[in-house]
Amino acid sequence: MRPGFAALLSLSFAWATPALAQADGLAVPERTPLRGVGVYERPPLPPAAPADTTEIMQVVERPPSLIGGLEGLQERMIYPESMRRAGIEGTVYVQFIVDEEGRVQSPVCARAPHKTLCDAALTALIDSRFTPGTQEGTPVKVRFTMPVQFNLQGGTRCV
Helix, strand or coil, X not given: CCHHHHHHHHHCCCCCCHHHHHHCXXXXXXXXXXXXXXXXXXXXXXXXXXXXXXXXXXXXCECCEECCHHHHHHHHCCCCHHHHHHCCCEEEEEEEEECCCCEEEEEEEEECCCHHHHHHHHHXXXXXXXXXXXXXXXXXXXXXXXXXXXXXXXXXXXX
């Protein structure tokens, strides 16, 4: 390496902290800005967001159960007439969360043969109530996926 090249190379880098600069024998004020970087001091960290203590469980000791059973849900389920006339049938997979009080939260269609069938399944499910699932005797939020079959011969059926 050429003698002048090493000196040029060392000038192109700045010290990361005042301690490193002082270790090389340089007197550096505490808040000396680095070229293009700002100051040596680390900016204060933003306040931590409160931790969400309500974990959504997938498997629990006692899963939620539908109040009124599947028969009650099937009574609220309405097969859309437009889908009957078009001959569209199939299974709608509805995913939702049962909260600690047994209410349905965040219902979405995971898969459906048609948006209209999805809307019919969601409409019936939103009005449903569950007994909450429990883990170690405490009510917890539980993620659920429920298949709902729309069949032209048999109407609707929750599996």
